Amino acid sequence: MLLDRNPIRAQDLDAAVKAGRVGDQEHPAGPLPGHQKAGQFQTYANSRLRFAHEALFGVGAGCFNELLAGTTCKVTTLNGAHDVLFGGINPEPIEKNYARSAAYLKKHPHDICLVTDGDADRVGGMDGRGNYLSTHQLICLLLHHLSSTARAGDAS
Numbered sequence: 001m002l003l004d005r006n007p008i009r010a011q012d013l014d015a016a017v018k019a020g021r022v023g024d025q026e027h028p029a030g031p032l033p034g035h036q037k038a039g040q041f042q043t044y045a046n047s048r049l050r051f052a053h054e055a056l057f058g059v060g061a062g063c064f065n066e067l068l069a070g071t072t073c074k075v076t077t078l079n080g081a082h083d084v085l086f087g088g089i090n091p092e093p094i095e096k097n098y099a100r101s102a103a104y105l106k107k108h109p110h111d112i113c114l115v116t117d118g119d120a121d122r123v124g125g126m127d128g129r130g131n132y133l134s135t136h137q138l139i140c141l142l143l144h145h146l147s148s149t150a151r152a153g154d155a156s
Helices: 013-018 032-037 041-045 063-067 095-107 135-155
Strands: 050-054 074-078 112-116 123-127
Touching (some): 050 063, 050 095, 063 074, 074 095, 095 123, 123 135
Parallel strands (some): 050 074, 050 112
Antiparallel strands (some): 112 123
């Protein structure tokens, strides 16, 4: 039996930080700098895109503000207050959970709205007027974008 073969050993936090085994960064290095260096990022940076993000009260709130900071894009985060009860919904990126943000987008149109679930590892979407986009539609839009930018890149 392997249980207790490698017991957990307690260690002083200050010693672990000093030894470099524990970091004390407020924001660990993540994917954002890499995305900003991507070849097509300047296209978006200068696009004046009106981008909405429905965060469903989860941890994804603010990620697009950070990603698009310093660009010409306007980012609106909807339901971005962190709430352990997720505003009374199950924070899945599914159509029935988009009612609040869909109503907002009908009155305040944007170009697109992406929706992230509570822990921001799944995505859904709406068009800029609050109409639901299925995962299949989002994938088709991404594939269209990829193929059209790849063709444009081949031409240069």
